[in-house]
Amino acid sequence: MANCVRFSPSDLPDGTKPRMYFHDSSYFGANQTLPSPAEVLARSLINERPSNPPPVKFEELNLIVKFGPTVSTSEALCLWEIRKSLNNQVPVPEVYGWDSDGQHVFIYMQLIHGVTLFERYDSLSSDDKRAICQDLRRIMSQLRAIRQSPSNQIIGSITHGPLKDRILDSHPGTGPFPSVRQFHDHLSWLWRRIAPEPEKVIDPWRKSLPDDGPIIFTHSDLHRKNIIITSTTPARVLSIVDWEQAGWYPEYWEYCKATYSVGDWEDWRCGGWIDSFLTPHPQAKEAWDFTCNSIGGF
Template sequence: MVSYRLNGQVISLELPDATKKEMDFSRTSFFAADPGRQLPAPSEILALSSDAHQIAQPKPVIIEDLNLVVKFGPYVTAAEALNPWMIRHVFHEKVPVPEVFGWRVDGQGFGFIYMELIRGLTVSDCYSTLTDAEKQAIADQLREILDTLRQLRQDPADQFVGSITRQHLFDYVLQCQPRSGPFLSVEAFNDWFALLHQLRFEHRYEDPNRCLLPDAGDITFTHADLNRGNIILSSRSPLRITLVDFSHTKMNGALTLLIAFLTQSLMFS
């Protein structure tokens, strides 16, 4: 059981076990539509894929008649599935995310996340056709969504910077760095971040810019990889967006929040 603070109130949540290789969320719409229905096996998904063993991040497989999309690959983890699962349980319709039906991990170590198919174009695909008013509406919805996400705080007695499963940081910008985290404070995260560019050196020095990283920032829940490709325009009239790709969603300190705010302000310029 994990305790969080939301708008000053304590909420408790039992997170699914991310170490399991197979998980079905039996109360979701996928299973409710047909109680005997089963999620396609990983072997079936691989057979439907055109690039499963050609690139590290293969395209998700879409199965229209099941209203299903499956994200999979060697870097796909159960933690990524837990993020939208938790968001729906905590925020319900306030934060639009796909419904997660379950996950699998096959013998090759590939992760498979089974999710609701959100129909629509990504903002990246349709950006050139958007009016200024539509761009502003998207930015306004993003601001409201991020403000809502960041209302979720950790128990003050049990804080950390990292993924909700207390694993290392998953940010794609850190994929070529040694695995690190979770960190027990913003200060510990900043100390590590300031040393990143020196990790390859035998002799290290005190970075004169370390003092520019504030250690007093709050740790809040956020989506740290908001870009046009991760935002689906699920409806244009009325305009409505849905967030996807939660591999970089986590409890973050002030530095990454600043980056996220900058990304938000620059995205639709």
């Protein structure tokens, strides 16, 4: 793993501000101004997909703007922290700032020119897949270099707020949690709480969730659609996008979420490719699958 980089929430820009522009980013080098929320909405498909509008591209500005009811400044702060702490060793879009209109947060980011791993997967050779997985293994190693202070470790968002994972966000109590044990106890309670006397229900999977494992910074949605690769051969990873669910999770979480995003029968999973860049956690995965099935996460 890369050299450890100590993280503190106090090092982050203030995510509670309705507007923040990073004028030291490359976007403002040419004295450009960012499109206003109204200009973004004018180009968007929000009327067709109000609950989940797609990001808006400004090709002429090399800019993409992500917005919507589930978008928060936490994602912008993740991108800011990764680039600041890891010196571009984890390829993510450069974030230029955010704005809001009272209803939505608008995150302004670098437009990455490439194709998703999902789009190109069926045409990739084994050598291409191997090269991509080598890139991903290096990227994951670098990402895990960001560590919380030993005296201030939590399970939660990058700001030490509630978790953003979509599997959990429709259920009560998304944290933050002061320890891995308390987080696991909460997961166990989530599926037992529907019983008349949940405290009397024995959880056969609880012991499979390791309370002594480390807390690491996690993307939490390594779907192939969120991995941007080159359109040429040999294929290489250009960027990891969509950090809205990222935060501090138990070590096994990244592996469980990555395998959750693909069918058991698909080559990306059954071909061993995920296992080549993320450490498998078979016991935790069984417990995780049971819990997510029980709370309706799938």
